[in-house]
Amino acid sequence: MAKEKETLNRYFLLIIKWTCIGLAIRLLLMPFTMHGQDLVFTNYFPMMFVKEGIWDPYGFISTNFPDFSSTYYGPVLFFIISAANFIFVKLLNCVSLIKMLGLSIGMMVKSCTTVDYVQAFSNLDLFKNLFLMKSPYLIFDFLIGGILLKLAISGKLALAAYKLWMLNFVVFQAVYAVGGTYVITTFFIIAALYAACKKRPYLAVVFLSLGGSAKLFPYLLVLPTCLLLGDDWKKRFSLLLTAGIVTILTYLPFYLSSGGAVFGFFMSSGNVQYSGMARWILLGVFIALYSFVSINATKDSKTHDPEKRLLYYFTVIMFLIYVTSPPRFRYFVFVSPLLALIIPQHKKFGIFTLSIILMLAFQWLTERDSQLGLFAPLNPAFLNLPTIQEIIGRFVNIEIVYKIIARMLVLTFLVAGWWTWRLKMEEGYYVE
Numbered sequence: 001m002a003k004e005k006e007t008l009n010r011y012f013l014l015i016i017k018w019t020c021i022g023l024a025i026r027l028l029l030m031p032f033t034m035h036g037q038d039l040v041f042t043n044y045f046p047m048m049f050v051k052e053g054i055w056d057p058y059g060f061i062s063t064n065f066p067d068f069s070s071t072y073y074g075p076v077l078f079f080i081i082s083a084a085n086f087i088f089v090k091l092l093n094c095v096s097l098i099k100m101l102g103l104s105i106g107m108m109v110k111s112c113t114t115v116d117y118v119q120a121f122s123n124l125d126l127f128k129n130l131f132l133m134k135s136p137y138l139i140f141d142f143l144i145g146g147i148l149l150k151l152a153i154s155g156k157l158a159l160a161a162y163k164l165w166m167l168n169f170v171v172f173q174a175v176y177a178v179g180g181t182y183v184i185t186t187f188f189i190i191a192a193l194y195a196a197c198k199k200r201p202y203l204a205v206v207f208l209s210l211g212g213s214a215k216l217f218p219y220l221l222v223l224p225t226c227l228l229l230g231d232d233w234k235k236r237f238s239l240l241l242t243a244g245i246v247t248i249l250t251y252l253p254f255y256l257s258s259g260g261a262v263f264g265f266f267m268s269s270g271n272v273q274y275s276g277m278a279r280w281i282l283l284g285v286f287i288a289l290y291s292f293v294s295i296n297a298t299k300d301s302k303t304h305d306p307e308k309r310l311l312y313y314f315t316v317i318m319f320l321i322y323v324t325s326p327p328r329f330r331y332f333v334f335v336s337p338l339l340a341l342i343i344p345q346h347k348k349f350g351i352f353t354l355s356i357i358l359m360l361a362f363q364w365l366t367e368r369d370s371q372l373g374l375f376a377p378l379n380p381a382f383l384n385l386p387t388i389q390e391i392i393g394r395f396v397n398i399e400i401v402y403k404i405i406a407r408m409l410v411l412t413f414l415v416a417g418w419w420t421w422r423l424k425m426e427e428g429y430y431v432e
Contacts, residue, residue: 011155015162019145022166026141029176030134031127033374036114039179040104042073043133046082047101050089059258065109075250075262077181077214084136096125097132114369115380126377130179137175140187144337147194151311151341160344165337170357173365174330177374182333185215190337192218192225193314196307201229204310205239209246217334219247220290220321224313227297228306282410286324289417293317312424314338319417323410329364332357342423349419356412362389363405 045057054060057078073081088094100121107116118126145165152158165171175183188211196204205225211218222243230236254262293316300306318335321327343350365371366389373383389398 007155011159014159015149018159018163018166019142022145023138023142025167025172026138026176029172031131032378033177033179034114034117034130034377035178035369035374036117037104037108037112039130039133040101040117041108042081042179042181043085044101044105044108046078046085047089047098049078049082050085051098056254056257058254058261058264062258062261062264065105073181073215074213075254076210077184080136080184080214081181084133088132092132094129094132097129100124100126100129113383114373114376115383118376118380130377134176134179137181137183140184141171141175144183144187144190147190148337148340151190151194151197152344157341157344161337161340164340164343168333168336168340170329170332170336173361173370173374174333178330178370180330180333182215182330185211185218186334186337187211188214189218189221189314189334192221193310193338196225196229196310199307201225201235201239201307202242204229205243206246209243210250213247213250215334217318217321217331221314221317224294224297224317225310227294228301228310228313231301282324285414286320289320290317293320293421309424311338311341312420315342315420316417316424319413319420322413323417326406327360327409327413329360332360342420346423349423352412352416352419356409356416359405359409359412363402363409 045054045060048054048060049057088097103120103124104117107120112120121129145162148161148165149158152161171183174180188207192204192207192211195201195207205222208218208222208225212222222240226236226239226243230239251262293313297313300309303309315335315338318338322331322335339350339353343353366387367373368383368385368387369376371387372385375382392398392401
């Protein structure tokens with residue numbers, strides 16, 4: 001008994017240790033890093049809602065800012081960031097943040113650089129306001145970490161998954177350095193997995209629908225989830241109906257106010273597609289493999305505790321999505337917690353995943369702004385340093401390297417999806 005208590009105490013101490021390490025890295029990045037307009041654009045329209053009562057960003061943008069095709073987030077994300085801005089504006093009275101965001105809208109239409117923003121905001125408590133605008137991400141980030149601890153099949157694997165999440169370079173770069181909202185959507189995906197594993201299928205599809213109303217990716221997880229968690233067609237249709245109702249309720253107020261402007265959120269996804277014949281070939285591959293996965297979800301629904309396989313279904317589908325369009329480095333945040341649960345039991349798969357991350361980083365983090373330029377708030381001189389690609393380009397034709405890696409990534413994502421599918425067939429997934 002004493003030994004078990006000692007083991008448990010050691011486990012909790014290790015969790016606290018890695019929580020402190022992960023939190024320290026995040027806190028260091030939050031106030032001192034920035035990337036162009038990303039963070040201020042995300043917060044501008046929610047701030048306008050809180051301060052001016054402009055509650056429909058889609059109609060407001062289409063009327064006043066035709067240069068913006070859409071916000072690049074959905075209604076749920078707008079609600080969440082608005083809640084954060086309510087705290088900033090109404091409770092904390094952050095006058096300098098209001099001034100900063102008010103100033104930013106005129107700069108965004110001019111496509112200003114990170115240095116331009118840093119110089120413009122230099123007398124507006126820049127470090128404090130960068131920290132504030134990124135602070136909501138911490139909540140969802142550590143909620144994800146807590147869910148990972150609950151989902152793993154043993155304390156050892158839980159700790160390994162938690163460490164992988166706490167030290168996730170993709171999250172550091174995309175969320176805390178750039179200021180992207182991807183961790184919020186990721187929370188809804190992992191929360192859906194947790195709800196399913198706790199035999200709450202309706203709650204699972206609600207989470208996925210809310211996630212899809214933040215960013216589009218989770219919508220593609222809904223159909224296989226309903227097919228897998230429904231033990232008959234009546235329940236499957238009921239789950240699909242639940243997902244549809246939740247989605248309609250989130251979009252309906254904006255549609256009634258501004259019509260089709262809200263659907264610009266969907267149309268913006270066309271900007272991240274391959275061009276030419278490759279687009280249609282890869283789309284055909286995706287449809288064929290997605291149909292295969294969905295049919296197998298129906299078959300697996302007859303197995304004992306089918307929700308234990310949902311982790312692999314989510315991961316496979318995410319890799320298939322990455323095959324269809326050139327996956328920006330930041331989009332890898334969505335699949336990261338799923339991989340954190342799989343990798344501790346499959347080290348070779350983990351090494352393979354690391355190679356994907358490195359290729360994505362090399363392919364997409366090509367500008368100074370996305371490398372050391374992220375630290376421009378500390379010193380704009382960072383932007384004068386050469387990028388990794390510029391250094392390599394002195395010795396080889398960098399454009400050829402880009403083309404090779406682009407083709408390798410398509411094949412790599414297909415292999416990753418196949419590998420994940422094999423793992424599903426071999427063992428399934430079990431929660432404590």
